[in-house]
Amino acid sequence: AQTVTQSQPEMSVQEAETVTLSCTYDTSESDYYLFWYKQPPSRQMILVIRQEAYKQQNATENRFSVNFQKAAKSFSLKISDSQLGDAAMYFCAYRRQDSGTYKYIFGTGTRLKVLA
């Protein structure tokens, strides 16, 4: 069964510094998608970045980038130049195909604190 593990319940980073959030997953599929979602105090889930497993190149979105290691089944999120608005819960998610439909498996989240 596919699982997603976020081993860091909480992380802190100084404003303007860089932080990396970890995510590992377990799957037997070769083609899949991975996502990072941000959930600020408003609790609205916001897509941060996505990665297609068949792509070698790591995805980037402005200050957010991933380090995708397919063989190691690792999908970490790097936030550069951290800002106070980055403080939130961050969830790693895996999309799996199940009998022709798509389901999403979420990790338990990492709470990121940004220190001024």
Add this chain to the structure above:
Amino acid sequence: DGGITQSPKYLFRKEGQNVTLSCEQNLNHDAMYWYRQDPGQGLRLIYYSQIVNDFQKGDIAEGYSVSREKKESFPLTVTSAQKNPTAFYLCASKSHPYNEQFFGPGTRLTVL
């Protein structure tokens, strides 16, 4: 603007009552999902629907029911059979061929 709306934002229920959470989307998405979020457990899938008039159970469907009579709407009913319904509920939708889900703002349900 296109998006997903959930109502109400806060809902209080007495034990033994059924309550229905609303989820509406005007994104013309085919697939819709309901998740439950508890502290320290991430999001868990309750029900999902790929097309109108069709839906499937997720990982924690017991005590919940849904309907999908219209493409835009996917209401979730929390029945009295749900033993611990106090939680935050999120609705999401997805459009083929895109891969990410879009989420509503959520409903906080509290059982008194």
